Amino acid sequence: MANTDDDRRPKYQRIADTLREAIQSGEYGPGDRLPGENELMAAHGVARMTARQALSVLRDEGVAEARKGAGVFVRAFRPLRRRGIQRLSQEQWGSGRSIWSADIENRALEVDQVTVSEETAPDHISAVLDLGDDDTVCVRRRRFVLDEKAVLLATSYLPMSVVAGSAITQEDTGPGGTYARLAELGHKPVHFREEIRSRMPSKDEAARLSMSAGTPVILICRTAFADEGRPVEVNEMTLDAASYILEYDFDA
Numbered sequence: 001m002a003n004t005d006d007d008r009r010p011k012y013q014r015i016a017d018t019l020r021e022a023i024q025s026g027e028y029g030p031g032d033r034l035p036g037e038n039e040l041m042a043a044h045g046v047a048r049m050t051a052r053q054a055l056s057v058l059r060d061e062g063v064a065e066a067r068k069g070a071g072v073f074v075r076a077f078r079p080l081r082r083r084g085i086q087r088l089s090q091e092q093w094g095s096g097r098s099i100w101s102a103d104i105e106n107r108a109l110e111v112d113q114v115t116v117s118e119e120t121a122p123d124h125i126s127a128v129l130d131l132g133d134d135d136t137v138c139v140r141r142r143r144f145v146l147d148e149k150a151v152l153l154a155t156s157y158l159p160m161s162v163v164a165g166s167a168i169t170q171e172d173t174g175p176g177g178t179y180a181r182l183a184e185l186g187h188k189p190v191h192f193r194e195e196i197r198s199r200m201p202s203k204d205e206a207a208r209l210s211m212s213a214g215t216p217v218i219l220i221c222r223t224a225f226a227d228e229g230r231p232v233e234v235n236e237m238t239l240d241a242a243s244y245i246l247e248y249d250f251d252a
Helices: 002-007 011-025 037-044 048-060 123-129 177-184 203-208
Strands: 064-067 071-074 080-083 109-119 137-146 149-159 191-199 217-225 231-240 244-247
Touching (some): 011 037, 048 064, 123 149, 149 177, 177 231
Antiparallel strands (some): 109 137, 137 149, 149 231, 191 217, 217 231
């Protein structure tokens, strides 16, 4: 029955599946060039459009990337394992470590774009932070680059009434980052909530993250709560889905 189902697949899909299996088995490693259109045409007896479609499937999945004038290559970037629970523990940021250090091991991380401003909050942020009509927020916008690949766009909103005059309003928040500074201000985060969904990227997101065509983004909205359930930060993150594995490890 399995073979019958396989036979019903379009030819380009069968070729793409064969190439994907070869990548997963290690026949083609990160950075290796995949067979080109002419090679696939000869090997599988198909038209050029079919061979092109097969390679497009792998590019759209983020498995491969095209290099102008050189061909299609197995994507060399190693996905980032985002440890959703460990990274937010007080032991992490409370000791002066970045929450990113739980994810990146010894890889090179850079925040190459940072802007900090005081603004009127969007309605949905104002509702979550329970702001008054005249209240403003400190908005921190960052782009994170790992191994020279942009992987994340993040925008944090914090009540200006809480963070005014602190290092949170500066580009460099210091050891332990925003959460360590909130703790010093008497608003230590004690609870987090993350909401996750996925969609296709906007043109701006795709450009800023240098994403391959057809690759979705993961949207994570994290709210940090201090004592008595007071929300003190909303962080809206846009992740390149091909760059991440989301890991959640917890006891039953």
